Amino acid sequence: MTKNDQHDLPVNPDLVLIGQALKIISGKWRLYIILLVGDETRRYSELNESLPAISEKVLAGELKALVALGVLDRKVYAEIPPRVEYTLTSKGRLTLPILKQILEIGRIFNY
Amino acid sequence: MTKNDQHDLPVNPDLVLIGQALKIISGKWRLYIILLVGDETRRYSELNESLPAISEKVLAGELKALVALGVLDRKVYAEIPPRVEYTLTSKGRLTLPILKQILEIGRIFNY
Numbered sequence: 323m324t325k326n327d328q329h330d331l332p333v334n335p336d337l338v339l340i341g342q343a344l345k346i347i348s349g350k351w352r353l354y355i356i357l358l359v360g361d362e363t364r365r366y367s368e369l370n371e372s373l374p375a376i377s378e379k380v381l382a383g384e385l386k387a388l389v390a391l392g393v394l395d396r397k398v399y400a401e402i403p404p405r406v407e408y409t410l411t412s413k414g415r416l417t418l419p420i421l422k423q424i425l426e427i428g429r430i431f432n433y
Numbered sequence: 434m435t436k437n438d439q440h441d442l443p444v445n446p447d448l449v450l451i452g453q454a455l456k457i458i459s460g461k462w463r464l465y466i467i468l469l470v471g472d473e474t475r476r477y478s479e480l481n482e483s484l485p486a487i488s489e490k491v492l493a494g495e496l497k498a499l500v501a502l503g504v505l506d507r508k509v510y511a512e513i514p515p516r517v518e519y520t521l522t523s524k525g526r527l528t529l530p531i532l533k534q535i536l537e538i539g540r541i542f543n544y
Contacts, residue, residue: 340535340536346542353446424454427532428454430524431502
């Protein structure tokens, strides 16, 4: 039972929700970084090594944005050298299955 | 059984598939237009009326891009005035359930 079934007039999708979702996945790297972290705890150095194609400045900016959006948690350990680790937040984990499916869209249109 | 289960090193997501998927959903309007067409046949005039916030030029450009990407089918009927109708292609229809779920990402981060 949905409010919108079998309507003839177009039902406008919620632009606020679309905008919010696109903030998380837009840009070439955000979705990639989220999928790379996945269910694991990833050190900054690991992420940096896994992303040779982007500069450290871009990576740092994207990580900062994903932390600000509430997708990633960042923990800094006061070691020498300092250790910085990223994990998905609980909201980030909730979206992971959907984000993985976005690859499926690419697969459908790639072949 | 997947190739990547229980790995310790990050498994790089497929950038080509991510890029392909983002072409379909990126920008403020593509996802919106696809969801607006949905399972229906939509006249250009209907879409235009449902999207008062974007100019006709932007709408025409986005529709053209979605046709070129293979997401939308465009049919022109030689009537007076000419009738132009859009439907999702079969590939577009295949992605519709995933695209609807993207709204869920917005919902998760909106609250």
